Amino acid sequence: MGYTFRFLSPDQKEELFETFLDAFGDYAIDMSGYRQETFVNRAIKNGIDFESSVGLYEGDRMVGYTLVGIDTWKDVLSAYDIGTGITKPHRGKGLARGMFEHALPRLRGLGVKTFVLEVLQKNEPAIRAYEKTGFEITRGFDCFELPWERVEGIETQAIVPLERESLDLFETALDWRPSWENSFSSIKRIPDDVSLYGALIDGAPRGLIVYYPALKWILSIVVERDQRRRGVGRSLVSHLKGSAGAAGPRASLVNIQHDDSGMIGFAERLGFEYFASQYEMELEI
Secondary structure, three states: EEEEEEEEEHHHHHHHHHHHHHHHOOOOOOOOOOOOHHHHHHHHHHEEEEEOOEEOOOOOOEEEEEEEEEEEEEOOOEEEEEEEEEEEEHHHOOOHHHHHHHHHHHHOOOOOOEEEEEEEOOHHHHHHHHHOOOOEEEEEEEEEEEEEEOOOOOOOOOEEEEEHHHHHHHHOOOOOOOOOOHHHHHHHHHOOOOEEEEEEEOOOOEEEEEEEOOOOOEEEEOOOOHOOOOOOOHHHHHHHOOOOOOOEEEEEEEEOOOHHHHHHHHHHHHEEEEEEEEEEEEEOO
């Protein structure tokens, strides 16, 4: 029986989630705690366009998929591989590339200029396949986990809740462009709960932390440059530990640019533990 590629629709969420569980059962990072709502909301957060996303079918059964998000990236309309999964019996047959090539004409028709993805650095077969397609590594990211028990409840600044619109105040404090997953536009699209806290200094928010309870991810920690090394970041993390949203024994801090020694040093001093590295890769289409 041959394979077919089909564009998806929003009413296929349950079918997609079942395929996701099957495809990622042996993934390097444990996905067993995912729920369908989390799977779908993460896709919405990343700008999913179902009509540009592709399902891989053997007969009438979905055996793989590529979910595609669309947003502005580096000032041009771009696409993002939210997730590509293929169930184990169907791997190694060039089908991931087939789904990508099936999506390309539609993406070009929409005016998309760049395709962006992230891949675990240990996934060498996938990296080689992407490079053969023309993708280039643009930067590396490191990912960390923090056992909450390591965080001391010390706050040296007043910490207050912020609205998502406050993200715009911190654009100029960023030292590098956040990954697609952690971009401010992605945070603004989150359809369920997200926690934002600001550290007030002289009555204005000068530090920011963003936490997504559904994934237990810290999506952003930003402190204005003239306020760094004064305990602002530590105060924000301490406050987050005591908040209602900080579920579970651990939080993850994902996609820290590999060459940001200051941020990585800060994370290590607070007790974050390294657990994985990724490459960001891009292709002009």
